[in-house]
Amino acid sequence: MTELTPADRRFVTFDLDDTDREEAGLNGHTIEQLSDYLDRGGLPADPSIDDSPDCEIALRGLERLRRAQLSLLERDLKRESLRNDSWVASVLENISLEAHAGREIPLAHSSPTARLVVTEGAVRGILRETGDRLENILVGRCVLVGDVSVPGEPITISVDATVFPGQNIPAVAEQLRQAMYVALGKYTELVVAAIDITVSDLYTAPDASAHEQER
Amino acid sequence: MPGTVREQVASPLDTAADRMLADRAADGDLRAFEVLVRRYGPLMRVYATRVLGSNDETDDVVQESFITAWQQLGRLEDGNAVKSWLMRIVSRKSIDRLRVRRQHVNIDDTDAPAPERTAPHALAEVESQTEALARVLAALPEDQRRCWTLREIAEYSYGDIAAELNLPTSTVRGLLARARKTLLREMEEWR
Numbered sequence: 001m002t003e004l005t006p007a008d009r010r011f012v013t014f015d016l017d018d019t020d021r022e023e024a025g026l027n028g029h030t031i032e033q034l035s036d037y038l039d040r041g042g043l044p045a046d047p048s049i050d051d052s053p054d055c056e057i058a059l060r061g062l063e064r065l066r067r068a069q070l071s072l073l074e075r076d077l078k079r080e081s082l083r084n085d086s087w088v089a090s091v092l093e094n095i096s097l098e099a100h101a102g103r104e105i106p107l108a109h110s111s112p113t114a115r116l117v118v119t120e121g122a123v124r125g126i127l128r129e130t131g132d133r134l135e136n137i138l139v140g141r142c143v144l145v146g147d148v149s150v151p152g153e154p155i156t157i158s159v160d161a162t163v164f165p166g167q168n169i170p171a172v173a174e175q176l177r178q179a180m181y182v183a184l185g186k187y188t189e190l191v192v193a194a195i196d197i198t199v200s201d202l203y204t205a206p207d208a209s210a211h212e213q214e215r
Numbered sequence: 216m217p218g219t220v221r222e223q224v225a226s227p228l229d230t231a232a233d234r235m236l237a238d239r240a241a242d243g244d245l246r247a248f249e250v251l252v253r254r255y256g257p258l259m260r261v262y263a264t265r266v267l268g269s270n271d272e273t274d275d276v277v278q279e280s281f282i283t284a285w286q287q288l289g290r291l292e293d294g295n296a297v298k299s300w301l302m303r304i305v306s307r308k309s310i311d312r313l314r315v316r317r318q319h320v321n322i323d324d325t326d327a328p329a330p331e332r333t334a335p336h337a338l339a340e341v342e343s344q345t346e347a348l349a350r351v352l353a354a355l356p357e358d359q360r361r362c363w364t365l366r367e368i369a370e371y372s373y374g375d376i377a378a379e380l381n382l383p384t385s386t387v388r389g390l391l392a393r394a395r396k397t398l399l400r401e402m403e404e405w406r
Contacts, residue, residue: 030392031399064402067344068344068345072349072352080256081257087277091252092252095248100289102243121243128244138227138235140235140239142242
């Protein structure tokens with residue numbers, strides 16, 4: 001099994017268990033070493049590999065394997081991407097929205113025996129949607145800082161946002177802040193001392209290949 | 216309260232960065248989570264199918280993975296790492312499946328599915344190499360295929376694979392070397 005077949009330039013059909021024979025057929029190297037060498041882009045150059053015809057043939061085999069690996073992954077990803085959407089629906093139907101409800105925020109009610117609350121998750125949802133209704137900004141994480149369970153206790157809100165390129169960031173942030181104050185006043189009784197908006201990122205305009213499965 | 220699939224309207228969210236989506240999903244935004252499901256679900260499905268050796272259980276494993284992800288997103292510190300975090304979840308779920316399966320049946324009986332047929336490729340030769348690889352991969356012994364898939368699709372380091380499979384790194388190295396040689400040899404034979 002361990003003979004060169006020079007006629008069609010195939011490399012050693014090595015013994016899977018015998019490293020000595022593998023090294024004998026590859027100028028003292030192993031397939032693993034050659035694979036690492038390929039991973040490193042052939043750097044630093046190793047003449048004992050570069051100048052060995054046996055290694056060269058093995059490296060070509062490894063490259064071919066790598067290409068096949070890549071095109072197999074592409075093929076499989078394409079097939080999965082073309083599947084009908086029912087699996088997405090099935091995933092979403094099976095998750096519990098309550099997982100992210102967070103703390104309960106009391107609301108006043110005329111009846112002393114009634115207890116009304118709005119969840120922290122719902123308030124974050126209001127803040128996000130307020131942002132989504134504006135142009136040129138996307139709202140990320142929203143954190144309610146302070147004891148929301150005590151009515152009238154001032155809290156602050158910290159918001160992470162991404163702004164679209166070419167915008168006046170302070171102006172867009174101020175617009176968002178005002179819209180959030182309005183929305184909070186409409187749907188909650190929270191006393192908001194401040195809304196801190198951090199623009200942590202610029203939205204990268206999508207191009208055709210953006211966010212394909214990279215590899 | 217179950218979520219529902221929203222209407223397909225183009226939204227900036229569809230092309231938002233991973234971190235933005237992960238942060239929003241951690242805050243309970245189902246729409247952002249759906250974008251992540253669509254973005255990484257296919258890769259997770261490919262991964263699970265490869266590790267499990269068939270796609271009978273892929274739906275279940277990927278679904279369970281996303282349910283876990285939804286529940287635990289709040290603990291993901293860096294939203295930029297959501298892809299590898301999801302791959303880690305699907306990898307654990309797939310391996311759990313294999314363990315359960317092993318308790319019930321002889322693993323050899325469920326191994327080696329027939330490679331699936333797909334639309335013709337522009338490059339016939341590339342396609343045939345691809346088909347050959349799919350066949351050889353499916354026929355690898357389970358432990359080798361698991362290591363190979365963790366390495367090649369989930370992009371794990373040797374150390375990560377060892378930790379995940381509870382094996383010494385040297386064993387992982389050996390399994391990967393063996394898998395690589397088998398793949399090389401089989402592809403040479405096929406050529």
